[in-house]
Amino acid sequence: MLEFRGVRLALGDFRLSADLTVGTGARVAVIGPSGSGKSTLLGLISGFLVPDQGQVLWQGRDLAPLSPGQRPVSVLFQDQNLFPHLSVGQNVGLGLRPDLRLSPAERERVAGALARVGLQDMADRRPAQLSGGQQSRVALARVLLRARPLLLLDEPFGALGPALKDEMLDLLAEIAGQTDATVLMVTHDPDDARRFAPETIVIHDGRAEPPVPTGPLLDDPPPDLKAYLGG
Numbered sequence: 001m002l003e004f005r006g007v008r009l010a011l012g013d014f015r016l017s018a019d020l021t022v023g024t025g026a027r028v029a030v031i032g033p034s035g036s037g038k039s040t041l042l043g044l045i046s047g048f049l050v051p052d053q054g055q056v057l058w059q060g061r062d063l064a065p066l067s068p069g070q071r072p073v074s075v076l077f078q079d080q081n082l083f084p085h086l087s088v089g090q091n092v093g094l095g096l097r098p099d100l101r102l103s104p105a106e107r108e109r110v111a112g113a114l115a116r117v118g119l120q121d122m123a124d125r126r127p128a129q130l131s132g133g134q135q136s137r138v139a140l141a142r143v144l145l146r147a148r149p150l151l152l153l154d155e156p157f158g159a160l161g162p163a164l165k166d167e168m169l170d171l172l173a174e175i176a177g178q179t180d181a182t183v184l185m186v187t188h189d190p191d192d193a194r195r196f197a198p199e200t201i202v203i204h205d206g207r208a209e210p211p212v213p214t215g216p217l218l219d220d221p222p223p224d225l226k227a228y229l230g231g
């Protein structure tokens with residue numbers, strides 16, 4: 001279980017508070033207006049932001065003493081965090097060893113992850129030689145290999161067209177299921193939330209609300225959310 005216990009953070013004039021829990025293995029969308037604090041909430045989990053008060057706990061353990069690299073967390077951003085000068089295989093291999101000194105067994109695992117996302121023939125290409133959808137697959141292969149218990153996504157597929165985005169969300173759901181990951185995904189698109197996330201955290205007025213079932217929330221949104229969704 002992921003728990004925000006009395007978390008308070010101020011960034012300039014901006015304030016965010018969060019008291020909520022997310023069950024292990026849950027898939028949760030994070031939605032709210034621009035500037036409401038969605039990325040901030042993820043930053044508190046990944047450790048790039050530190051709460052002024054309160055604690056973020058994973059499986060009952062306060063994450064505060066752990067640096068971002070030590071946390072049980074993978075993060076995926078819209079730009080897919082691919083290194084342009086490394087090959088596809090090397091980009092995926094970084095998920096196992098940042099120094100890329102991979103053993104033969106680790107190389108096998110990289111090949112297996114690339115095959116899993118349908119890129120077995122592209123290991124030697126550079127990211128720039130791939131389509132947007134293929135680049136997303138490389139990023140997913142790395143996530144698959146890292147197999148960290150918490151997966152945070154910040155509008156990961158925002159640059160893709162609708163059909164490709166749906167395909168990626170389904171692949172992501174499969175991978176999350178396989179690795180038993182707990183997933184939080186920031187999105188501006190309610191259809192993404194419906195497709196991928198049984199539960200949703202709404203952030204508004206400086207507060208991250210506990211997750212609620214996505215379908216009923218979007219079918220009958222509270223006034224703030226309705227205004228934001230344009231309904």
Ligand SMILES: Nc1ncnc2c1ncn2[C@@H]1O[C@H](COP(=O)(O)OP(=O)(O)OP(=O)(O)O)[C@@H](O)[C@H]1O
Nearest residue numbers: 011012013014032033034035036037038039040041
């Ligand atoms: N270092 C900082 N100093 C002051 N204010 C900050 C800082 N970082 C972020 N903010 C403010 O915190 C608020 C929340 O930002 P955040 O990026 O979490 O919003 P968001 O909901 O992810 O927005 P978007 O949907 O536009 O990506 C914003 O109002 C932003 O301007």
